[in-house]
Amino acid sequence: xxxxxxxxxxxxxxxxxxxxxxxxxxxxxxxxxxxxxxxxxxxxxxxxxxxxxxxxxxxxxxxxxxxxxxxxxxxxxxxxxxxxxxxxxxxxxxxxxxxxxxxxxxxxxxxxxxxxxxxxxxxxxxxxxxxxxxxxxxxxxxxxxxxxxxxxxxxxxxxxxxxxxxxxxxxxxxxxxxxxxxxxxxxxxxxxxxxxxxxxxxxxxxxxxxxxxxxxxxxxxxxxxxxxxxxxxxxxxxxxxxxxxxxxxxxxxxxxxxxxxxxxxxxxxxxxxxxxxxxxxxxxxxxxxxxxxxxxxxxxxxxxxxxxxxxxxxxxxxxxxxxxxxxxx
Amino acid sequence: xxxxxxxxxxxxxxxxxxxxxxxxxxxxxxxxxxxxxxxxxxxxxxxxxxxxxxxxxxxxxxxxxxxxxxxxxxxxxxxxxxxxxxxxxxxxxxxxxxxxxxxxxxxxxxxxxxxxxxxxxxxxxxxxxxxxxxxxxxxxxxxxxxxxxxxxxxxxxxxxxxxxxxxxxxxxxxxxxxxxxxxxxxxxxxxxxxxxxxxxxxxxxxxxxxxxxxxxxxxxxxxxxxxxxxxxxxxxxxxxxxxxxxxxxxxxxxxxxxxxxxxxxxxxxxxxxxxxxxxxxxxxxxxxxxxxxxxxxxxxxxxxxxxxxxxxxxxxxxxxxxxxxxxxx
Numbered sequence: 001x002x003x004x005x006x007x008x009x010x011x012x013x014x015x016x017x018x019x020x021x022x023x024x025x026x027x028x029x030x031x032x033x034x035x036x037x038x039x040x041x042x043x044x045x046x047x048x049x050x051x052x053x054x055x056x057x058x059x060x061x062x063x064x065x066x067x068x069x070x071x072x073x074x075x076x077x078x079x080x081x082x083x084x085x086x087x088x089x090x091x092x093x094x095x096x097x098x099x100x101x102x103x104x105x106x107x108x109x110x111x112x113x114x115x116x117x118x119x120x121x122x123x124x125x126x127x128x129x130x131x132x133x134x135x136x137x138x139x140x141x142x143x144x145x146x147x148x149x150x151x152x153x154x155x156x157x158x159x160x161x162x163x164x165x166x167x168x169x170x171x172x173x174x175x176x177x178x179x180x181x182x183x184x185x186x187x188x189x190x191x192x193x194x195x196x197x198x199x200x201x202x203x204x205x206x207x208x209x210x211x212x213x214x215x216x217x218x219x220x221x222x223x224x225x226x227x228x229x230x231x232x233x234x235x236x237x238x239x240x241x242x243x244x245x246x247x248x249x250x251x252x253x254x255x256x257x258x259x260x261x262x263x264x265x266x267x268x269x270x271x272x273x274x275x276x277x278x279x280x281x282x283x284x285x286x287x288x289x290x291x292x293x294x295x296x297x298x299x300x301x302x303x304x305x306x307x308x309x310x311x312x313x314x315x316x317x318x319x320x321x322x323x324x325x326x327x328x329x
Numbered sequence: 330x331x332x333x334x335x336x337x338x339x340x341x342x343x344x345x346x347x348x349x350x351x352x353x354x355x356x357x358x359x360x361x362x363x364x365x366x367x368x369x370x371x372x373x374x375x376x377x378x379x380x381x382x383x384x385x386x387x388x389x390x391x392x393x394x395x396x397x398x399x400x401x402x403x404x405x406x407x408x409x410x411x412x413x414x415x416x417x418x419x420x421x422x423x424x425x426x427x428x429x430x431x432x433x434x435x436x437x438x439x440x441x442x443x444x445x446x447x448x449x450x451x452x453x454x455x456x457x458x459x460x461x462x463x464x465x466x467x468x469x470x471x472x473x474x475x476x477x478x479x480x481x482x483x484x485x486x487x488x489x490x491x492x493x494x495x496x497x498x499x500x501x502x503x504x505x506x507x508x509x510x511x512x513x514x515x516x517x518x519x520x521x522x523x524x525x526x527x528x529x530x531x532x533x534x535x536x537x538x539x540x541x542x543x544x545x546x547x548x549x550x551x552x553x554x555x556x557x558x559x560x561x562x563x564x565x566x567x568x569x570x571x572x573x574x575x576x577x578x579x580x581x582x583x584x585x586x587x588x589x590x591x592x593x594x595x596x597x598x599x600x601x602x603x604x605x606x607x608x609x610x611x612x613x614x615x616x617x618x619x620x621x622x623x624x625x626x627x628x629x630x631x632x633x634x635x636x637x638x639x640x641x642x643x644x645x646x647x648x649x650x651x652x653x654x655x656x657x658x
Contacts (some may be wrong), residue, residue, distance in 0.1 A: 205580050
């Protein structure tokens with residue numbers, strides 16, 4: 001087979017041109033309405049990718065971090081990991097007959113989520129540890145994979161992965177096309193997200209930062225395992241987010257995306273670096289197609305963040321006005 | 330400018346061919362002598378990259394983890410981070426006049442390293458925390474950058490980055506050329522490595538896993554900083570290595586490279602996965618060009634690991650026999 005039908009020099013030229021000539025493709029953000037938010041994103045990406053200009057940022061430093069709950073997928077009426085916990089408690093109940101008369105499990109099994117939560121942090125931690133610890137990391141991964149493939153949201157009846165935001169999927173892809181490395185930085189459990197983020201968001205496990213519990217390495221029948229322990233290791237929320245970013249990524253993002261006060265420190269940390277920076281809050285304003293909540297919400301409260309975004313000129317996306325589509329079709 | 334002098338179909342064909350036709354370049358591992366170790370590496374890489382065969386591993390799963398001290402660079406007569414600590418104590422001494430009469434600093438300042446270390450773990454931790462904590466992450470990064478650019482090794486008088494192993498640099502590049510993602514998984518401090526690993530090894534900060542101290546997010550004059558606290562966060566050594574790998578990478582490596590018993594659990598964890606696996610120990614056998622040590626050494630002891638490598642058929646590199654070059658020229 002003659003694999004090179006062209007003279008060597010011409011071949012090289014063609015290959016080179018194919019790498020450097022920009023392609024004017026269709027709108028990469030079709031689910032975003034024309035407006036200030038979309039414009040700000042496109043301008044920022046254009047600015048940092050234009051070689052030879054003062055605002056140019058080398059590809060290796062184009063780090064973008066995304067909160068997950070409420071930013072990449074929905075988070076109402078409860079963080080989805082909370083709903084996973086509820087489902088797990090029900091699954092485990094037959095092996096724990098005492099739960100019928102023991103709080104917080106008794107309330108939860110009766111479908112009384114509020115009652116179960118009324119025990120406060122202690123009750124939530126007990127339920128979380130019962131459902132998230134005591135197994136190996138591989139066993140937990142399998143549980144999450146099974147759940148994410150089959151469980152359905154109590155309100156929409158959709159699979160949870162069908163409740164990711166289409167405009168954010170487009171934004172992730174758009175940033176990656178422009179040389180960005182996209183990370184999740186979430187208060188959610190790191191091992192709860194990793195089994196599905198690559199397939200759903202195109203974000204591989206090593207680019208997921210989250211909360212974690214401690215694990216222990218041990219040999220079982222000559223085979224090494226990591227056992228999940230009922231002890232908090234790291235809480236990747238609020239002031240924990242810049243810490244998690246530094247710990248996992250080791251460089252400051254140039255763009256950060258969140259939706260709640262839990263993301264404020266991540267945006268502050270991002271904004272405080274030198275050179276061009278981009279900070280964005282998704283504001284849940286769409287009671288018809290999704291949920292509308294901000295300053296008073298127990299889940300995903302956006303209060304201080306909204307004030308700071310306005311004071312500093314960060315981008316605030318109104319889901320109602322800026323997005324023509326919410327979920328993937 | 331006519332940027333596309335060829336018909337569109339032909340252009341596409343040429344571009345495609347340029348991507349899929351293998352190039353038979355010069356030997357990618359010229360510092361490796363022909364022998365069992367080199368052969369095992371090349372065979373493994375060939376096996377996992379051959380599409381359509383049972384041993385093929387998709388690029389996203391081609392994770393390779395490398396210990397640093399004694400595997401990618403030298404570690405005698407003391408881990409280089411220990412020598413950094415010594416240099417820092419000397420730099421800081423003028424601000425701490427009491428150190429002249431206070432152990433372990435007094436011995437260290439007299440050049441008596443053994444005396445300083447005789448206080449055991451407590452003394453080492455005190456020196457480590459004094460030199461590694463109390464500043465912001467940015468200030469620490471600057472200290473490391475200054476030191477790595479200027480400090481010289483007490484025996485060879487080389488810069489420390491001139492004491493990396495040329496054969497391992499070639500191996501890192503060879504793996505990356507074949508679609509592997511290369512990570513450092515070291516007992517050394519994560520923030521001690523990140524300021525220079527990208528330049529020296531081609532490994533970016535987000536692919537460095539290491540030991541760490543705790544940090545605190547705070548606002549100083551309206552500017553967010555991360556302050557390094559004198560408290561251990563994570564020790565990425567021995568059984569800590571699989572834990573660090575799971576925490577940071579979230580998938581099991583298919584290839585792991587170490588040189589001491591501190592790497593044994595990382596190699597066990599790697600070997601225990603399904604499909605083709607590659608485990609390698611660098612054995613320090615070259616007293617003339619580097620150092621010769623193994624079962625009895627306080628630094629970089631290789632004892633149980635050597636036995637397990639032989640029992641399991643892992644690759645053991647003899648630096649004396651397998652490498653024709655040690656340091657970059």
